[in-house]
Amino acid sequence: MTSGPAVVGVKRLEELGVPRRTIWRRCEPCGVWRMLLPGVVLLGNGEPTEEHRIEASLLFAREGSVLTGALALKRYGLRRLPDSEDVHVLVPAGRAITSTGFVHVERTRRLPTPLIRAGVPTAPVPRAVIDAARRTPDPDLVVAMMAEAVQKRHCLPRALAVEIEERSRFDGRLLRALVPILGGAHSVAEADAWNLWRRSGLPEFQWNAKVFDAAGRFVAKPDGWCDEVGFAWEIDSRGYHSKGDHFRATLARNARYTAAGIVVLQTLPSRLRSEPDKVLDELRAAFRSAQRRPRPDVHIG
Structure with missing residues (x-):
C-alpha cells in the first residue's frame, strides 16, 4: 500500500524478534525509526506520507x-x-x-x-x-x-x-x-441559483436538462430550464467561458439558443451573492420576455 519505509505495529516487531527496548531506542529523537501513533512504527525517520498516515491509523484502530x-x-x-x-x-x-x-x-x-x-x-x-x-x-x-x-x-x-x-x-x-x-444542482453556483429561483415565484425550473430542437438536434444543457415557456438560465463564470475553446463553445451554444428561438439569461456566479435582488429582477424580466412570444418548438430529453 505504501512505498518506501514500512509501517509496522510494535507487537508485530516483537513477534519478529525485535526487543521492545530496541524499538524504543530506535524511535527516540534523531533515531532511525519514528513512532507515528501509540504502538505503530514507521521504519524510517523521514516525514510520513499520506499513505503512511492512513496505514498507521488503520493499524492503530485495529x-x-x-x-x-x-x-x-x-x-x-x-x-x-x-x-x-x-x-x-x-x-x-x-x-x-x-x-x-x-x-x-x-x-x-x-x-x-x-x-x-x-x-x-x-x-x-x-x-x-x-x-x-x-x-x-x-x-x-x-x-x-x-x-x-x-x-x-x-x-x-x-x-x-x-x-x-x-x-x-x-x-x-x-x-x-x-x-x-x-x-438537480451540480455545483455551488447552481445551488445558489436554485435558492434564488425558489425566491422568484416563477414556475418550475429543471436543472441540467438536455434541450433539443424540433428536428431532434441537441441545443444545450442549461443550468436552469423553464419548460413552460422555453426559457434557459446559464450561470457562466467569466474565467471559464471567456477563454479559448470554452469561449468558442459558449458562442456556439448561444447561437443554437438563438436559432431555436430560446430566450436565455446569462448570469455571473459571483452576482448570485453580491447582487441577488438585481439577479432576481433580471430573472423575472427574462421570464416575462419568454412568456410574451410563442413557445419555441423545443423539448427536453
Missing part, C-alpha cells in the same frame, strides 16, 4: 476499522475536499479506543461494509461524504462535495439523504446543503 471522510473520498477521485491532515476512521461501537495524533477515531453502530480502494478498506461514497461534511464548517465546501459525488455518478442524491436521515442526531445544516442537490 482489524475491522474503515477509512472514511475526505481521505476516503480522495481514493474515489473526488477533488473538492477539505484540506486536513486528519485521518478519519470508523470502528465498532464497543471498541475501547480514542482519537490521538493525526487519527480521528469514530465509534459507530453503523459500521459500513467497506470497499477496497488501493488496498485500503474504505467507506462507500455516501457515508464518506456525510462523514466529511459533518466535520467541515464551510457550507460551500459541503455543497461542493455533495455535488461532485453526484455529478461524477458515485452516488444518487437520495443516498446522501439516507445517510443524513439514518444518523442518530438530526443535522439541519447538512439537509439544507443537500436540498439544491436533490433539486
